[in-house]
Amino acid sequence: MDKTYDHRLESKIYALWENAHAFEPQGDGEPYSILLPPPNANASLHAGHAMYVIEDILVRWKRMQGYKTVWIPGTDHAGYESQYVYEKHLAKQGKSRFDFDRETLYNDIFTFVRENSGLIEDQLKKLGFSLDWSRKTFMLDSHVVETVYKTFEKLAQDGLIYRDHYIVNYCPKCGTTFADLEVTYKDQQDPMYYIQYGPFVIATVRPETMYGDTAIAVHPADPRYSAWIGKSVEVEGPLGPTTLPIIADDEIDMAFGTGVMKVTPAHDPHDFALAKKHHLPVISVINTRGKIELSAVSNLSNTNARAETTSTVQNLSTADARKKVVEYYKEKGLLVKIDEKYTHRVAVCYKSGHLIEPLVLPNWFIKMKPLAEPAINAVRTGKVKFFPTRFESQYYEWLGKFIDWPISRQTVWGIRIPVWYSTTENPDLAITYLSKTGERITGTAQELLATTSLEEIAKGLQQLRAPITAKYVISSTKPSDEYLPETDTFDTWFSSGQWPLTTLKYPEGEDFKTFYPTAVLDTMWDILFFWVARMIMLGLYMTGEVPFKTVYLHSMVTDEKGQKMSKSKGNVINPIEIVDQFGADALRISLVAGSTPGNPIAMSREKVKGYRNFSNKLWNIARFFIMQQEKGLEESGDSSAIVETSAQIIEKTNTLITSVTKNLDRFRFSDAALELYDFIWNDFANTALEQAKEFMHQKETFEVFFETYLTCLKLLHPFMPFVTESIWQELGTAKLIDRTLLIQTAWPTQKRAKMIK
């Protein structure tokens, strides 16, 4: 046996467990299950993933306690995230998504993701995670898609799915819609233009949207403008004179600008809400590529001006159009002033950083209220418990808003919404496809079918946009020849929100019957709404039962200085590098000891090093026993001198067993880890063992101490599985114990030591 513990042997230990099928559920004990939050299939491990050690501790512990235990791994297709990565890869070849039809693009991304997956699996193994790989699930596996379709169908049957025009956050660069949750904001300085607008002066940073103005709004109590409320005024629009109604609403801030606001319902969420409330028309003037498109502008009084100006701005970018509009007002002498230093917050795409363009598009929605209410009750009545509990109030607050969930995404990489449109019943479907010659063609179904076969369109289909009034059929397969598929895919969270159903194979799977509801859902608090809340809602909706009984929100892993890790800051620590240097065990326990749920934990090399030393300490205690045994043990002898020390250590061990078990039961992982560390190093090795050293050749003494040591190995195993199992194997080789696997031994319970009289 080497003088120091060599953590490079960890992979051999993992193989030992795998070959013994030690991670698969065994026996007839009470079921205990955890699902690993699925990492992105094509990503590599980051520091946050290492926190899943919490789950490994739980399953290893429960497995030892005799529960029929399973921890199921899987990977997420990460819809738009993966597509974004792939598009960057395409860009290197001078191509973009517009060069491919949907099917080809999907298959290419599939290949790409598959080539890049597998890495994360190896990395999770390096951390020692006792995941049952025979059950691993990928978000696009056919049984997953089937379940997702079933859920969608049921929602539709229950009237919880609807289509509507809605103002959405649209990223023209990424070509898709985002939920409000997915949008980030940044401060930006833009000129604010003050423009004479009929009898008023309005202030705006976006003059180019004025083509879509449908009203002017003031505060009802504003004395400056009260006389105008309810009337209509003629204003100079960017296309010439037009007439707008004046509405009053409490939402208007009298102190902002001039207290008069132009209302552009199609391009501002706030204005859109006003339009709904006051029944104003909604006129889109920017298309999904972020270009000005004035085809929807109608009710204009001056058609000559329209034709002239329209041609100058049509298809310009919003930035260029803004210059044109400003110029127009300047020439007319209506530009009152420009505030160049106006700072405001703008919505940006969290991935590309591109400005978000609020657009009105047809979208698929899920009605939240009927789903959210039972989900709120489940937490209120304690069917689901949160650790730490303070996240419950955030959960209520968010779910209680009942904001309907927009589930359509204009990406290819994902689960397609299983809807089909008849081209004969819906001649106005807006279609974009690649022709046989690779040309990108756009038009309505009616226009295109006059010259092209439906077959060719279907083959080259890139995107289809159906009016909200379109008739559709829900089906996983094509209903008949005249149909074209919906091209939108589901929001990733719609499918991952069914993870407990899909991994366990709802409704007929044996695993579903055995393991649903799962015991614990452990994740970080940042996806509480995205993911956890959705799983509770959809789990309850489909099965009537919550998907998990406990939600544990583990620490966020930060860098050594407590800063959040991010690529832009350049402070990202690769956990695998730490594992290679100090061993997985050392990393694992360093993340658990001294951390509390809901608070950050720093990944500190110094701390990990300390626990690497602890691994070595454990190892050398084993060496001590082995060498002692090789020297020979004496059967009898006067052991009276050591009786007291032995009794004390047995008593303390009993206390330790109770305490560690109790702490694990209460999710107090840090307390359990620290007391094990303290007991083993201080109470046991440095104090008791030192005192008893000279008597260790006596068999009775040896056995008491050795027994205690074995108990420590078992208690520590969930936290530091590799070193404890390595030692267990060494002890087997030395014939100090029978050859077994530590992972399969029983969790210690209190014992009265038989050697003590």
Next chain:
RNA sequence: GCUCGCAUAGCUCAGUUGGUUAGAGCGCACGAUUCACAUUCGUGAGGUCCCAAGUUCGAAUCUUGGUGUGAGCACCA
């Protein structure tokens, strides 16, 4: 702007329902050494528990206010 954390030794942080002398790791100072382990062992220094007021026999812990700091949500033409 709204909501929620956090503030304890030089550093990173524990401290469960209020209850002896407030703890750990690292760091620091001094010392030991061929012993299972120098990835070791021993001894020690180091605290206004952010500030103020309050509740209490008793407050790091509970209440209120303040300061600093972090996160989440909303978002202004």
